[in-house]
Amino acid sequence: xxxxxxxxxxxxxxxxxxxxxxxxxxxxxxxxxxxxxxxxxxxxxxxxxxxxxxxxxxxxxxxxxxxxxxxxxxxxxxxxxxxxxxxxxxxxxxxxxxxxxxxxxxxxxxx
Amino acid sequence: xxxxxxxxxxxxxxxxxxxxxxxxxxxxxxxxxxxxxxxxxxxxxxxxxxxxxxxxxxxxxxxxxxxxxxxxxxxxxxxxxxxxxxxxxxxxxxxxxxxxxxxxxxxxxxxxxxxxx
Numbered sequence: 001x002x003x004x005x006x007x008x009x010x011x012x013x014x015x016x017x018x019x020x021x022x023x024x025x026x027x028x029x030x031x032x033x034x035x036x037x038x039x040x041x042x043x044x045x046x047x048x049x050x051x052x053x054x055x056x057x058x059x060x061x062x063x064x065x066x067x068x069x070x071x072x073x074x075x076x077x078x079x080x081x082x083x084x085x086x087x088x089x090x091x092x093x094x095x096x097x098x099x100x101x102x103x104x105x106x107x108x109x110x111x
Numbered sequence: 112x113x114x115x116x117x118x119x120x121x122x123x124x125x126x127x128x129x130x131x132x133x134x135x136x137x138x139x140x141x142x143x144x145x146x147x148x149x150x151x152x153x154x155x156x157x158x159x160x161x162x163x164x165x166x167x168x169x170x171x172x173x174x175x176x177x178x179x180x181x182x183x184x185x186x187x188x189x190x191x192x193x194x195x196x197x198x199x200x201x202x203x204x205x206x207x208x209x210x211x212x213x214x215x216x217x218x219x220x221x222x223x224x225x226x227x228x
Contacts, residue, residue: 034216041222042221042222043115043202043204043219043220043221043222044202044204044217044219045219046217046218093215094208094215098144098156098159098167099144099156099217100156101146102153103153104153
């Protein structure tokens with residue numbers, strides 16, 4: 001699986017959009033970008049994934065650059081409950097492909 | 112479905128004792144993963160199973176660790192003998208191997224916090 005680079009930490013004001021970047025310059029053509037998050041004391045939780053088109057679901061939006069070397073996870077209206085560590089992972093899809101977690105970005109949402 | 116269920120949620124044991132962590136995956140999922148999380152090393156994949164068969168145990172730290180999956184609805188991770196450096200949060204996750212992409216994501220349990228004193 002390709003490696004990813006994320007900032008160690010970020011801050012965001014409650015109600016504002018949180019934009020979390022991820023670099024994955026060595027991503028392969030068949031690899032998708034996945035995002036998970038881990039709220040304190042809980043197991044990681046799937047957020048969203050995409051190949052090359054922008055994706056949106058009830059939790060977040062995912063913007064992938066045209067060259068696919070980087071992406072941004074957007075939480076449109078961050079709340080205090082979005083405070084968590086966010087992991088960007090690139091992998092070939094399928095439940096048989098193990099998830100390898102990096103250090104992630106620690107997002108702190110403040111009032 | 113109740114999700115992935117792990118037990119116990121917390122375990123405190125003395126060095127040298129045997130520890131058994133338990134996991135019940137989501138019904139119908141054919142892959143099961145065991146992870147360990149520490150402040151120093153983050154989330155590490157220890158071992159994973161497909162249809163109850165261990166596929167990759169390269170992440171298991173040493174022979175003191177063993178994992179089994181006797182049937183599709185139950186798995187154990189055993190540490191014998193336990194050491195203080197085994198203190199960590201252990202997560203179990205399950206997933207569907209194939210299917211629609213939206214259905215093949217990994218679902219994690221709440222974890223077992225192990226403290227070895």
